[in-house]
Amino acid sequence: MSLRLLAAGTLGVALVTAASCKQDPTTTDRVCTPGNYVFCRCKNRSEGTKLCHADGLSFDACSACDPSEELPPAPGPAEDATTPDARESKDGSGGDSGGDATGVARPTPGELLITEVMYDPSGTEPDAEWIEVYNAAPTPRLLSGLQLKDGGNRTEAIPADPPFVLAPGQYAVLARDTAAAVAALVPKGTILLEYGAGVAVSRGVLLANGVGGAVWLMDGTTTIAGSLYGGWFNQTTPGGKSVQLKTLSLDASAQQASWCLSSNPWATGSDRGTPGAASDCP
Amino acid sequence: MLRFLAVACALVPVLGVAIGACKSEAQIARSPGAACATPPSDKRVCVVAPGEFPPPDCDPSEQVCGAGGLCAIDEAKCGAKGTCLPLASNRGRTTQDFRIRRLAIAAPDALAALPLQRGIITRDVDLPNKECGETGLGSFNWLLRVDRTKATLTTGGAPKADDPFGAGFCFHDHDVAGKRVAPVTGVSLTLKGDTFTSATIPKLTIPIFRDDGSAILLPLTNVTFNAVTISADGNCIGAFNDHALAADCSDDATKCSKWKTSGAIAAFITLEEADAVAVPDLGQSLCAVLTKSTPGADGKCARENGKIKAKGDYCGATAKACDCQDSFWLAATFAASAVTINDGASVKLCSGGSP
Structure with a gap:
């Protein structure tokens, strides 16, 4: 199971953590500073912020959408090594790569x-x-x-x-x-x-x-x-x-x-670069 | 920039908790950025970890205030002291113009610490008008234009104004040392009543002018305004507090805040960009100031194999606390009051073009 699936919600993850280790959250294991705000993002690609609760583990709803519409934090390479397409098939939602009438997927960051x-x-x-x-x-x-x-x-x-x-x-x-x-x-x-x-x-x-x-x-x-x-x-x-x-x-x-x-012209008399082709950086 | 990977970067450690919490106590995640954040160098109330915004109304002072009324304020000129000394009126306007009157830095530590906060930032933001309870320079002008109908924001710096109470200010739009310093327009706002949060502004350069006409250019990346509340009459973001003023109209911001803030700003500053910014007041580059490192003979950050040796507390490349540490997280609260923003047609620095 990918962490993307595991992290169904911030609060959920925090509760999993606390419960599985049978310890109360303290200042040493909180994930945010109580009273401060952090970024959040939504399924419709909008972004907002959300308030960190006094426990340092949970948050108010994202300012940009309803709680059900909030996305978990995007996994980095260290957390999810599966390919973007594999992720799409796993969560069944097409991931972030919504298509359009062409049927061609829109790119996610880094694609x-x-x-x-x-x-x-x-x-x-x-x-x-x-x-x-x-x-x-x-x-x-x-x-x-x-x-x-x-x-x-x-x-x-x-x-x-x-x-x-x-x-x-x-x-x-x-x-x-x-x-x-x-x-x-x-x-x-x-x-x-x-x-x-x-x-x-x-x-x-x-x-x-x-x-x-x-x-x-x-x-x-x-x-x-x-x-x-x-x-x-x-x-x-x-x-x-x-x-x-x-x-x-x-x-x-x-x-x-x-x-x-760039140091090499791509054609006789041209500027230097490789337009439309792979890099020739040393 | 490139906030995509971890828009809620502060939450990434949550995942780490999920994996590692039962393996080893040492793997329990702390607040984001705790591992690399510089501990405050002085007593600090408004503390943020990299990636976080402070509460918009965080008051960094001890809240030990005076009786008020000691400093004589010319309200006819300066605006009502019971609100926020508005220099103009936004009442009834759908486009509301503001100038930041107090920028209370919460991070990074180098800027939040008293010497720089008071010695440069507050001094330069405050106007040179004792009759308005301000004894500063008015050389750090950060303007906001909020279009309530379109839910958009225009923001940028401004040169010193000849007539801040009349003609007002204009957005700086001119080349400075080969770099165009201009406002950013059309920034989307999420408005809920009188409170807004902005979309992220990829790049914003704010000038702080020196006496000789040169400018310190603050190179901000991924600037976001958060939980900014405009007063019902449209004139104030936050409020003025004359109980902070002594009879000579000076104030001690550690004891009592002259401005009650009602909005937060966050961004990051890359060390590379900061190293290209000279801070003449300190004879160092902004990089050396932020990292509190010993600069080279040129005042810039020391390098090894071409790379800056000192580390920040934030990774601009991945938008995560700590990580590659190529940047410093900047967070602040602010207060602002209504001001006239003119088109700058008669002001060279506001009219576009090169020197």
Whole structure:
């Protein structure tokens, strides 16, 4: 039985703990500080907070939903080593990967990864900017319905029509402007969608070059994938080097050490990177 | 950032309890973050573990207050002292504007400790208006615009205002040292009556201006406002307490709080981002301040193989207490009062663009 199933509810788990060990909760085994609040999340993907009770073990209802709608804490790799798809079949709910009319599952955090970010192309910015996304799930995942968000909290919804789907193991480029990306020699066949063609240069999702640079794939308030590349690497003018993810995991993607600054052009005369292909980080 | 893995990160230890409680007492989980949190360096009432929010009305003082009325306050100018000294009126407005008047840090310890809380944060938040019971600098301006109809929040910093009681403040929207410091808009709010909790704001930079015009940029990640209650007239988040004031309008926040808070904020600060922030008052980077480590000659955190040696109490990468310890958990309560937020068209720092 996975811990996800075991943890049917926070209070339930706490009671299991206390009862099975025949000891009263004390300050040494509480899970929260009485009177303080912690985050909680709900089946409809909303998030809120909940108040820690005086026993330090139980909570008020989550502010964002009814108790029956609250999700247990998401298991980390150490707590549940089963695959996302295995989890879906276990709990019978489809897990967090709700599908849509396409029948293709929406990604849960980490099933898609942002694997490359061209935030400082040598061509015109921001039109020549692009992001590479990778499907780490064993089955196709739907990008439609997700949102791109940049470090300045600007967002762009990925449209539902046509449905944008990423095959398992597939790398694809999300280009701000397909024409500009193609002019920069990004292979057109790798471009899955464009997210800002014709949008004013100060509008839409912008891949900032400074320390505030960041980009995420969001599903509502849930972060599916992200890169906090801002400030990680220095580029000299005229730029032209993407950052690439070396280790294909969500945890790794949050660490600067898991990224490299591209050093090789992907085509003669191109900028440096590997759009639509696996990393060539040393 | 990346709060996905453990939105309720504080609950993860619960799972650990479930597995290990009967194996060994040593495996019993403590409060989240207890293993790596820095013990408070002074007597502290409002204590939070990494991943937690303090109660919105937590009063960090000893609540030993005076009789009140000792400091003469010009209510015609400063607003009613019986409420929260509102600088403007939100009454009847669906869009309500506020400026934070008190930011009481509960964590991390380095900021919550008295020298920094009083010596920088409170001093810089307080306005330079003794007639309003404040003897600060007014250089740390954090604004909130709450749209009650759309249930959204706009929040960000502001430069010092020439006329805080009239024209008011404007959201800072300008490049600072190559980094755009601008408000975040359209943040979803969950409103229940007059109380709201915000969605998480992935990135928010708040400037604290120095006399020379430079700014300390607070690099906040995953900022969330929790259990914030707006007064029925729309003018106050929390309340002013003139019983804290001495005749010279000074106050001792350890004895009596000048502001009753009614909202909480939490976020985290990555050590890497903090190391890029200079705190001129202390001659150190924010990283060195937070970690209380001995900085290098450049004032920054010491490194080993390129990595910062000191540890935080929170892992931004996994959104868990302790864990990779690449960050510090920041939590605070706050009070705010109504203010005019203008469009900043005539203020260079509010008009967008580079220097």
